[in-house]
Amino acid sequence: MTVSRGFAGRRRGGQRTDLPPGQYDEGDGWPVLTAEVAPRLDPQSWSMGVDGLVDTPRTWTWDEMHALPQSDYDGPIHCVTTWSKFGMHWSGVSVDVLLDAAGVKKEAKFVLATSTTGYTTNLPLEHLRGGQAWVAWEADGKPLTREHGGPVRLLVPHLYFWKSAKWVTQLTLLDHDVQGFWERNGYHDLGDPWREQRYQGD
Amino acid sequence: MTEQVADSTTAPAPTGAWRTAVVREVRHPHPRAVLLRLEVPDRIDHLPGQHYVVRLSAPDGYVAQRSYSLSSPAEDPLVELYVERIDDGEVSGYLADGVAVGDRLDVRGPIGGWFVWRGTTPALGVGGGTGVVPLVAMLRHAQAVGATDLLRLVAAARTWDDLPYADELRDAGAVLALSRTGLAGGRPSGRLAADDLAPFLEDRGPGWTSFVCGSAGFADSATTLLTGLGVPDADVRVERFGPT
Numbered sequence: 122m123t124v125s126r127g128f129a130g131r132r133r134g135g136q137r138t139d140l141p142p143g144q145y146d147e148g149d150g151w152p153v154l155t156a157e158v159a160p161r162l163d164p165q166s167w168s169m170g171v172d173g174l175v176d177t178p179r180t181w182t183w184d185e186m187h188a189l190p191q192s193d194y195d196g197p198i199h200c201v202t203t204w205s206k207f208g209m210h211w212s213g214v215s216v217d218v219l220l221d222a223a224g225v226k227k228e229a230k231f232v233l234a235t236s237t238t239g240y241t242t243n244l245p246l247e248h249l250r251g252g253q254a255w256v257a258w259e260a261d262g263k264p265l266t267r268e269h270g271g272p273v274r275l276l277v278p279h280l281y282f283w284k285s286a287k288w289v290t291q292l293t294l295l296d297h298d299v300q301g302f303w304e305r306n307g308y309h310d311l312g313d314p315w316r317e318q319r320y321q322g323d
Numbered sequence: 324m325t326e327q328v329a330d331s332t333t334a335p336a337p338t339g340a341w342r343t344a345v346v347r348e349v350r351h352p353h354p355r356a357v358l359l360r361l362e363v364p365d366r367i368d369h370l371p372g373q374h375y376v377v378r379l380s381a382p383d384g385y386v387a388q389r390s391y392s393l394s395s396p397a398e399d400p401l402v403e404l405y406v407e408r409i410d411d412g413e414v415s416g417y418l419a420d421g422v423a424v425g426d427r428l429d430v431r432g433p434i435g436g437w438f439v440w441r442g443t444t445p446a447l448g449v450g451g452g453t454g455v456v457p458l459v460a461m462l463r464h465a466q467a468v469g470a471t472d473l474l475r476l477v478a479a480a481r482t483w484d485d486l487p488y489a490d491e492l493r494d495a496g497a498v499l500a501l502s503r504t505g506l507a508g509g510r511p512s513g514r515l516a517a518d519d520l521a522p523f524l525e526d527r528g529p530g531w532t533s534f535v536c537g538s539a540g541f542a543d544s545a546t547t548l549l550t551g552l553g554v555p556d557a558d559v560r561v562e563r564f565g566p567t
Contacts, residue, residue, distance in 0.1 A: 122386070123343050123427045125379040130387060131413045143388060145413070153539040154563050156437050158546045158556040203388055238556065268539060306436035307338040320338040320434065 139197065140205055141314035147204035153268045154202060156302070157238045160288055164272045169256065173233075173294035176224030183272070186256070189214045194255055194278055199314040201281040211276055213257030216249045219292065229294035233301060234275050236288040242301035243310060244277065244284060246294070253279055256289065281312040281319070338434050339367040341378070346426045347401055353484060355408045356453075357419040358394075360401040361428065368397040369433030371440050371460035372534065372562070375402065378429040379417055389414040390434065392457040392536070392562070394488065396464035402430070405487050407453045438562040442470040444530035447523045449545045451479045451515070451537030452486070457562060458536065459488045462495050471495070475523045479515040479541065515541075517548050524552050536562040 137146060170180040181189070194211040225246070232244045248254070255276040258265050265271035270287025277284045283303050304310050309318040317323060348360035371393075378388040395403035408419040422428070440446050440461045448458035455478045465474045476497035480486035482504045493499060499506060500515045510519075533554060535545045542563045549559055 122341075122378075122380050122384075123429050124382050125417065125421075125428070126426060127421050128379045128381050128417050130379075130381045130385040131411075131416075143386060145387065152564075156561055158550060158559050158561065159543065160556070202390055268543065302437070307434060320431075322338070322340075 137207065139207075141199055142317050143319075144199055144203050144205040144314065147206045150204070151206055151269070152200070152202070152204060154200065155268070155287065157240060159267050160237050161267060162237060162272055162288060167272055167290075169273065169290050169292075171219050171223040171292045171294070173292075174226040174229035174296060175220075175294050176226065179219070179223045181219075186214060186273070187258075189218050192252075192255065194257070194276060196278055198278050198282050198285070201283060201308065201312065201319050205314075210261050211255060211257045211278075212259035213255040213273070213276065215252060216254040216256060216275075216292070217252065219256065220249070220294075223294075225294055228296045231295045231298045233293045233295060233299050234284075234286040234289055235291040235293065236286050237290045238288055240286060240288070240302050242275075242284050242286050243298055243304055244280070245298075245311065248277065248280065248311070249292075253277065279313070281309075281314055283308065284312050339365075339432055341429050341431045342366070344402065344428050344430045346422055346424055346428060349422055349424055351419070352405075352487065355419075356487065357406050357408070357422070359404045359406065359418065359422060359428075360395075361404070361430065362400075363402050363430060366402065367433060369393060369402075370436070371396055371442070371464040372438040372457045373433035373435050374457070375404065375430050375432030376434065377404070377414065377418065378431070379414055380429065387413050392460070393433070394456045394459040394463075396460050396467055398464065398467040402432075405453060405456045405459075407487075438534060438536070438560050440464070440474070440532070440534060442468050442473065444532065445473045445528040446475070446531065447520075447533040448474065448476045449479075449515075449520070449533060449535045449537075449549070450477070451541030451545065452481075454535075454537030454541060454562070454564070455480075455487055455492065456536075458534065459491065461534070462492070462497075466495075477515070477519055477523070479537070479545075515545060515548065517552055520548055521552055524549075524554060527558075531558060533559050534562070535559060537564070539563045 164183040172178040197207045199205045257276040275286045275289040344361035350358040374392045450458045465471045479500040505511045
């Protein structure tokens with residue numbers, strides 16, 4: 122590590138202890154980073170499914186999804202581009218509810234999440250289980266906006282936020298890991314902010 | 324919908340380890356910007372459109388890192404970054420004011436294998452403000468490999484002075500859309516409009532792609548214009564940047 126001559130750092134005044142390494146507190150901001158055209162999705166024609174290594178592939182409409190038991194996430198999110206955003210309040214359905222409804226086969230070890238745009242991201246199943254992941258449609262008390270993945274996105278807040286696929290439409294259970302969009306483009310297969318798993322090889 | 328987002332990437336993009344670059348040139352083309360040219364040892368060739376991470380370290384171990392698109396093509400022996408100074412920008416402020424020739428900077432790259440143009444298929448680049456930086460890398464690569472007939476560019480900014488590489492883009496035949504000022508003998512002032520883009524969409528060839536880069540607001544309006552002109556979502560690649 123090269124010390125940068127004359128660099129003291131300005132953001133760390135009162136820096137939080139719950140900030141993962143290499144991250145900074147974005148405060149009230151919420152940058153929008155996407156690789157594709159943000160789709161305009163109509164909730165009334167939207168649906169989301171779980172398939173692959175499950176007992177019964179399932180699909181939920183907007184109304185059916187909202188009739189499921191809801192749960193919330195309160196806490197931070199972390200983007201690989203080094204911003205973190207604290208104190209967020211998210212509402213949706215726990216991924217556990219969806220997976221339990223479909224019945225996960227024991228050989229399933231990985232999940233590939235797919236968006237309406239074709240965007241994909243891979244996750245180990247164990248990182249979606251046990252109340253760690255949501256399918257969310259509300260952030261900070263408001264419907265999730267289109268640029269942030271609305272009407273519905275995956276929310277896996279303990280991993281870098283590219284894993285929280287915007288406009289999610291399918292979760293596919295697999296017995297092997299299949300890299301997603303950014304993972305094939307050099308990003309890490311897991312993406313744990315606390316271990317700074319930003320790129321392949323980290 | 325757009326399965327191409329998932330399918331059209333080819334080989335995985337290699338990302339280099341951290342390297343210690345040496346600053347060889349520092350220029351200030353604009354009061355709010357700095358252009359840095361870096362010598363990167365053991366560098367991995369990049370594709371136009373890729374970016375690097377720059378990491379600053381304080382003596383006590385505090386670090387801050389940010390991503391910046393490259394404006395240089397792989398053919399350039401140096402890596403070139405055009406950095407806009409963000410208000411209260413911890414990294415951009417240091418790069419703009421604190422860096423001198425001969426300094427060493429930790430860098431990592433190249434990163435990103437999606438917003439890239441290999442110079443072999445027809446492409447339209449649409450950049451807003453510093454969003455033109457990766458398009459300049461595409462332009463320079465096209466010039467290096469004799470593929471300028473494949474690349475068309477549209478660059479938008481408020482004024483001429485707000486447009487990075489304005490002379491170079493104009494000389495390459497880019498359409499310049501300035502929202503606050505007209506161009507002598509050219510386009511009147513006004514925001515980027517469908518009329519600016521439509522002429523480039525008539526004879527799209529196989530593999531045609533448009534590359535849109537800029538702020539979230541610019542990227543959204545430019546992609547809306549393109550899709551409104553009948554461009555399929557799958558033909559549009561977007562690089563949005565926020566004030567990070």
